[in-house]
Every structure is written in C-alpha cells, then in structure tokens.
Amino acid sequence: MTETATTPRKQTLDKDLDKLVHVEEATSTVARGLVAPGLALLFLALAAIFAGTYTFGEPGAIIIVAAAAIGAYMALNIGANDVANNVGPAVGAKAMTLGGALLIAAVFETAGALIAGGDVVSTISKGIIDPAAVGTPEAFVRAMMAALISSALWINLATWIGAPVSTTHSVVGGVVGAGVAAAGISSVDWHTMAQIAASWVVSPVIGGIVAAIFLAFIKTAIIYQDDKITAARRWVPVLIAVMAGAFASYLATKGLNHLMKIRQSDALLIGLGVFAVSWIGAHVLVRRQSEGMENRNQSLRRLFHLPLVISAALLSFAHGANDVANAVGPLAAIVFTAQQHTVDATVAIPLWVMIIGAAGISLGLVLFGPKLIRMVGEQITKLNPMRAFCVALSAAITVIIASGLGLPISSTHTAVGAIFGVGFFREWYTAHSKRRRAYLERKGIEFKRNGNGEADEEELEMQTTSREEIARRKLVRRVHVRTIVAAWVTTVPAAAVLSAGIFLFLDFIA
Template identity: 60%
Template sequence: MSNNDFEAGNLETLDRDLGRLSNLEIATAYAARPMVGPGISLVFIVLASLLAAVFFGQSSNTLVVIVAAGIGAYMALNIGANDVANNMGPAVGAGALSMGSAIAIAVVFESAGALIAGGDVVKTIAKGIIAPDSLPTAQVFIWAMLAALLSAALWVNLATWVGAPVSTTHSVVGGVMGAGIAAAGFAAVNWPTMTKIAASWVISPVLGGAVAAAFLWFIKARIIYQPDKIAAARKWVPVLVGIMAGAFASYLALKGLKKIIKIDITTSLMIGAAIGIAIWAIMIPVIKKQSEGLENRNKSLKILFGIPLVVSAALLCFAHGANDVANAVGPLAAIVQASQSGDFTHAISIPLWVMVIGALGISFGLFLFGPKLIRMVGSQITKLNPMRAYCVALSAAITVIVASWLGLPVSSTHIAVGGVFGVGFFREWDATRRMKKARIDVPTLPEQPTEERRRRKLVRRSHFLTIIAAWVITVPAAALLSAAIFTVISLISG
C-alpha cells in the first residue's frame, strides 16, 4: 500500500469518526433540549426564593415566605406559558408576527403592565373569595394562601401540558375557595362572588365569540365581498382602527391604570371616544398611502390589517400584565403581609420585589413554554388571517369594557379563545350559506356527502371539546387540590 493510499484511508476513517461525533453531539443536544426549559425555570424559582430571603429579612416566618416566593415564581412561569398565548396566538397564527417577535413584544409589554399598573386585582384574590375574619389565626390564613397558590400553579401546569388554555384567574379563585372551605367550612366562602365567577364561564366566551363574529361579518360584508375591495378598505379600515384605538384606550384607562389613577366607566368611554376619533382621522391618509398599487384581491387586504393587529396584541399584553400578575403574586403578597405584621384582615399592599418576581416569571414562562399554547390558539383551533385575528383582538377589548359596565367578572382567556371559536363558527356558517346560495343559483351543483361536509368543518371539534372541559373543571379541580394541600400542610405543621 502506498503512502497516499494509507493517508486516504486514515482521512476516511477520521471523517467517519468525526461524523459519528457530530451525530452524537446533535443527538445529545436533541435529548437535552427538553431539559433546558425546566432547568432554567428551576434556577429562576431558586433565585426568587433567595430574593425573598434578602428583602424579607429575619423573622419566625422567613422560611414560609421563602417557600411562598418559590411557589409564586412557579405560578408566574405557568401564567406566562398558558395565559399569554391568548394575546399573541391570533397574531402569530395570522402570520403578522413570527414566534420570536411575538415573544419579544409580549415579554416587554407584559412586564411593563405588571410593573407600571399591576396589583389592583390582589385585594379580590386575597379578600373577595373567602372572608379573612372567618379564619382563626394569621398562620391558618398563610397556610390557606400557600395551598391556593400551589394548587393553582399545578393545575395551570397540567393544563399547559395537555394543550388547554385555561383561566389562571379561575385557577387561583378555585384554589383560594378550596383552602378556605378546608380551613373554616363552606360559610367562609363569598358565594355571591363565586356565583358571578361561575356565570362568567358562559358569559365570557359567548360574548367574546359574538363580538368577534359580528366584526368579521362587518369586514366581509363591507370590504371582502365588495367589487372594489381596495376602495372599500380605504373607507372602512380607518374606522375599524379608530374603533380599536378607542376600545383599547377605554380598556387601559378602566382596567390597566387603576394603580396610577382611578377612572370610572363613563370617563373611560369619553377618553376612548376622543382617542378613537383622533386615530381614525390620522389613519385615513396612512391607509390611502399604504393601499396604493395593491391588487383588488383578499391577499392585499391582509397588508392593511397587519400593523393594527400587532399593536392590538401588544396592548392586550400590557393590560394582561396589569391585571393577571395578581394571580401569581396576590396570595404571595397576602402571605408576606400576614407574616410581617400578623394582619390579614385589611387591604393588601404589594412590595416591589414581589411584583418583580411576578413580571419576570411571566416573561420567562412565555419564553420557555409559551410557543405550544400560542400555536394552539393561533392555528390549531381554526385558520386565522390578519382580518380574523384582528376581530379576535378587538372583541377581547370591547367585551371586557362591556362586562365591566355590566359589573360581570370575566376571564380574558375565555374571551380571547371564545373570540377564536366565534370567528371559526361564523366562517362555517358563512361558507355553508354561500354554498347553498350557489346551488340555488346553479341548480346542477351536487350536494356534498355527509362525510365531506364533516371533513370541511372549519373549527376542530376535538380542541373545542378539550378546552370547554378544561374550563368547566378548572375551579372545582383547583379547589379540591387546594383543600388536599391545605390538609397536608395543617397535619405537618400541627
């Protein structure tokens, strides 16, 4: 054998070995990838507990607060993984945002909402579900809040794992109720409040779906089905963007800025009307310029709705951060206050470090685990485009305003997902109507077989049934889990 042959053989062997090493590295990376999210989450939970140890200081309840901070961080991670998908899912499913852009925007606006305007809902979470004075001691109250926080976090984690977007608010409410019943009996629960929350299971998705379907009908009738779609869009898109701006201005004034300034429903509507008219006037020349040179087809209309959809998703995230951060830190703030002063019957104040845990936890949870639910809401229930996704975002803001005006407690999760269902079912109805009309106009068109009609359904029934089932059992499941956890804690501590 010549030297050249020998060298060639060695090089070939080396290439094979390097190839095996490369494949091994790829396989190792693939195997390790599922552990990255849980690993980072564990580090965050430990850091949150250390933060609590630093800021809370030394007292007899320091260990309890450290544990509660870790559980609060775990709950915040789950809120980011599950709840935020409802705001970003439609924009991603419609192709207006990439997954990376959606996560980046959501992280910024969720954190801003939590830190700037968050905290108002805490008193409802800690005080509105059970009567604190029905609990015998501050220690029992602390155990009840700890059980509520852990049970809600575990339930939301399970829901995310099976791919069901559930209400984190209802999860915490169920947790507080279950622990309260275990601690002081059924009389401790504020049943009128619980009745309203149960009613919102039906009201939230139905109202959200109806509003989204109504806007989609308007867009189809006034723009999509018009002979000159671009001319119709120039007229109506500024109006729709103005309605969106007005709705979100009212939404943020009413729900998102309570920590800064207290605004009633009438004032918020006046603010919304003024901003809506101003944005409508501004958007007329903008849409006119943006529509120049566009072809007279539906694909061109998607361009005109892209930016409004992105803006609406960002604003929804801000409002969500302002309100739903309380689901993570409400019970934690109550535990901190009761541990510091022994007072658990008066208003709860939230320390800044507690809010930071909530804001960062939501952001990390979205970044690490959010894509699964974003894909579910955005593309796996029904197919969305920018017009349909815009209707979902708009319905979320308007439904919350209407519900606040009527004094109904509603879930942002139920409204947003209900909006997606509403859009999908409206598309089914509209497609069936147009098919029947086409058969009347052209009698020779054949009737579709039953199996073909079933296959062409535009809303996936399996996801619909899974999500509805998860909604119905959220409060009782969280309550039972919380009661069991409270009982175990009481036995261990007693």
C-alpha cells in the same frame, strides 16, 4: 497486503466515529429540551434568594422565601398559558413572527405589571372567603400557600395538554378549596362563586358573538364588494378607530385604573376621543397603503398587519396590569401575614413581590409560551389578519361591555371564545350565504386558479364539498374545542380539590 490489513480498521474506525456523532447529536437534542426547565429552576432559586435579601432576619423569613419561590412558579405558568391569548391570533395570521410576538409580549407584560399593576390587591380573590373564618394567621398562610401551589400545578398541567385556561379561575378554585378545608363550606361566599361560574358561559359567548358580528361586517362591506379597495378605504379606518377607542377604554378601565380612579363614563369619553383622532390618522395611512393594490383579498390583509401588532402589545400591557395579581396576590398575603402576624383582607404589594411576578410572567412566556401561542393562533381554526383583527377587537369590547354590566369576565375565555365565534361563523357563512355565492358567480369563479398560479382562499372554500374535508382543512377543529371546554369546566373544581388536599397535608406536617 498492508492495504488489505488496514482497510477493515478504517471501516471500523469510521463506524465508531459515526456512532459518536449520533450520540453527540442525541445528547444535544436532549440537552436542548432541558434548557427551559433548567432556566425555570434557576429563576425559582433566584426569586427565593431575592426574597431573602429583603426579609433576612425578619419574622417568618423562611416561610416568605418558600412562598416567593412558589409565587415565581405561578408567574412562570401564567406566562406560559395565559399570554398566548394576546399574541396568538396575530402570530396565526402571520402578522408577526413568533420571535417578534414573544419580544413584544414580554416587554409590554412587564411594563403593564410594573406601571399599572396596582399597590393594593385583595388577598383572597375578590372576597371569596372570609379571612377571619380561617382561624389563626398560621392557618391563613397555609391556606394561601395551598391556593398558590394548586393553581400553579393546574395551569402547568393545562399548558402541558395544550389548553388555555383562566388563571383567575385557577386561583379562585385554589382559594375556595383551601378555605373549605380550613374553615368549612360556610366560609365561602357562594353568591360570588355563582357570578364567577356564570362568567364561564358569559365570557366566551359574548366574545364569540362580537367577533362574528365584526367578521360578518367585514365580509359584507369589504370582501364581497366588487371594488374591494374603495370599500377598504371607507371602512378599514373606521374599524381601526373602533379598535383604538375600544383599547383606550379597555386600558382606562382595566389597566390604568390602578394608577388613578377612572369612572366608566370617563373611560367611554377617553375612548371616543381616541376614536376621532385614530380615524383621521388611519384614513391617511390606509389611503397611502392601498395605492396600487390589486383588487384581491390578499391585498386587503396587509392593511390589518400593523393594527394587529399594536393590539397584541396593548392586550399584553393590560394583561400584565391585571393578571400579575394572580401570581403575587396570595404571595403578598403570605408576606404581610407572616411579618405582621395578623390577617387582613387587603394588603400593599411590596415592589420586590411585583418584580418577581412581572419577571416570572415574561420568562414563562419566552420559555414555554410558544406551544399555547401556536394552539391559539393556528390549531383551533385558520386565522388571517382580518379574522385575527376581529378576535382582538372582540376581546377589548367584551371587557368593556362586561364591566359596564358588572359581570365577572375572563380574558382567556373571551379571546378563545372569539376564535370559536370566528370559526363557527365561517362554517355557517360558507354553507348558507347567498350573497357570497352570488358574488363568486358574478366574478366568474368556476373552481379555477387565479392568474399568479396560487389558489384564492374563496375558490378553495367553494371547491371544498365534503364535511370531512371542511373539518380537516379550514374550520373549527372539534377535538380542540372539546379539550379546551373540558379544561374550562374542570378548572375551579380541580384546583379546589387539589388545594384542599395540599392544605390538609401542610396542616398535618405543621
């Protein structure tokens, strides 16, 4: 009788306990989702306090503190969106883990920003608007504040929808919108704007073509050779040396140029010197790594892992050196104008402003960067170490070509365009290459599985016959292409309209 009476109570108690467990699990899941936004808000507060310690009692201290928090918000968004282009291909190619990529990028982004971030920056993004035309210093501060808020909001939206966009173009749009609202259309240098608009096309096209050329070379000279290992020993050191020389010129031109004045010819000489030294070292390393390797594509990929890791680090360093100005340039302009009560086209960036920018980019990458890293590295097209190597190499070479021709360029558009180029080239090559088909026929591949029971990638490509299957499994995903291109096209006008609205609101309440 006692057992019968207590049994229902035990069952009810168990059910109640189960409900509590489920509630705790749900609460824990929700709490984990709030950690990143909570830390971001804490960083904004700390940035404001940090700015206050340097400007307490000075003219315009309240405005500067508010601007510091907004600049920190902008830096967080740059880290969340733009840095994915540097490490995404290496992560997608499985050359490094996501955690390792976040660590490397955070360290080298910070180092690039603090070491080579520059002492002077154009506060109006390369002369897009005339500061004198804006009017009073108070109006200029409101214009820079509107540009900072609008560009940060737009990048935040782009990150949310999964579209890597140019942070430079976002700032440009914000500056244009605020300038037009403050001083009219005549205040904008439309010749400069035409050059920036041209970079929307130039950057991804050049990046895609260069990446496709290198991938075509790798396929022809190494992958579809009968003796892959011998071919790799001959050509992989050359490719690594080209990458090292390109990055040396890249850093000299776009990164270290902030520390010392380096001419284009000097940067090319630096690149040639690094090429020669790297070829010798890579020749020894590749020969040692390739000893005992099987004559298969999977073996070749291991030779590209270390170069990919190094390229991700160098791209992050150069990005930190260049793009930190997008976060702190308008902020530096606000600080100078509020303190001196005058408007100047160029100003010195205080160290505390640079620290906020560098810390914000790194923190934004760690907190919100994984989404875009996966998008760039895995969801646009399938990458392996050789394809990712072509993307990284294209990014460095394209910047050098564009700098030599005097063309404005976007690192985001270049890197993503290179991924597009790799993917679209694979589509064409799979469908049209007679050399590839002759090679597979000569090797006797008849849609069988290789000896260890794993399907070889080239066999899988030959087995794929339907267009739907091709689009689904291995080539460029059109839905991502459409989303990204649409975000690129609308970045400047959207940021401009948003900035104009914010400026008019700030002007109204002032």
